[in-house]
Amino acid sequence: MTQAPPDSETRARLIAAGLRLFGQTGYDGTSTRALAAEAGTNVASISYHFGSKAGLRQACARDVAARVTGAIVADLPAPPSTPEAAQALLEQVGRSFVAFIVTSPDARDIVAFLVREIMTPGEVADLVYSEFLEPRHRMVCALWSIATGQPAESERVKLSVFAMIGQALYFRIGQPIISRRMGWQDIGPSEAAQIADTVAAQIRATIESQRR
Amino acid sequence: MTQAPPDSETRARLIAAGLRLFGQTGYDGTSTRALAAEAGTNVASISYHFGSKAGLRQACARDVAARVTGAIVADLPAPPSTPEAAQALLEQVGRSFVAFIVTSPDARDIVAFLVREIMTPGEVADLVYSEFLEPRHRMVCALWSIATGQPAESERVKLSVFAMIGQALYFRIGQPIISRRMGWQDIGPSEAAQIADTVAAQIRATIESQRR
């Protein structure tokens, strides 16, 4: 990263700017001039590197998929063999997911970008789905299956996992509301831990109620 | 300022158009011409009735707050006195919330509009929060408190309720993804019932785990 050629550096800065601004103000709400200014370059660089503003949007999607997948896959051990181990792993996955989502400054932009793309399906959403969301969901379903004994691809398991993702995600989407209602100035380690506890407790309770 | 009477038909059609288009393509992604066409009127009507495009946005927020509050308050009985009754009521609230959110065509626009406003805090989000979200959250917390015995304004209860809202909401936000993963063509009564079961089961499991 220290010796990156000047061309790819501008490219990288544009993707970072796209992630931040698209996430903050939306695709339509972000002008090419604002993108160029945020990246410290000229508007023409967008056309040059990505063909168009839409091309930059797609490049951002690819970057998100690659980055988040890498982060999640990195710290996942071999699949557990006992329900107890699977449950413990699920709780841990939930905790680190929440920790990443509510504390990382990058996560704010990434999640906001993803949610916006998901709400308005298009080819960018398709890319994110097949490249990132579907495989991850499938993986967590497999864990859930080991923990509960339910079939991994059953509707019950798939929906339970979506519910788990949904509650975690909401702590980022609704963060302005949550902070306000909780009386929190901002979300530090202590607040993040409380959220992680809440999510982990729900995972535990739901798994145990399904295990029979 | 708006000097038009609040019961104008064009006014109502513009608000409906705003809810639909702002929700679908976002505030910035919606042009005044598209709004006028959707409402079957002229662009100048927006200025005339709401002062500006931003004025229409705010009118939409007020409409959402009034409409959803009315719908929820309408079918809520007196506060229950036993934990069991409170839990049953919470499950029922969760079920009807999910039913409304995933099946009603109006709900799609309303939820999409709300989520977009919440993600980018502004004066519209402030209005929605104090006028609608905060009172509703407080109400559900009171129910949760009766069901579990936990203090209504404790952080644990408040966060649990947010998690419950989050998972329900996600079934609308992520609906394109969920339908795809589940192999559903669209979400009819049968699919809505499965989602409602999932949410209700999580509510039940979480409440029971907290009741001790």
Add this chain to the structure above:
DNA sequence: TACATTCAATCAAACGTTTGATTGAATGAC
């Protein structure tokens, strides 16, 4: 007539994109 409402036409500003010129580091012939 007087008033409220909607209309087509128009405006300046901002938009995404394209252009032609410029830069500095490689490349190769001599």
Add this chain to the structure above:
DNA sequence: GTCATTCAATCAAACGTTTGATTGAATGTA
């Protein structure tokens, strides 16, 4: 080693289009 040439990368400026807003005339109603 020197000089001419090439190339990716960036820039300011301008392109035509679309944006939100405004205008004055037209329409309907009482």
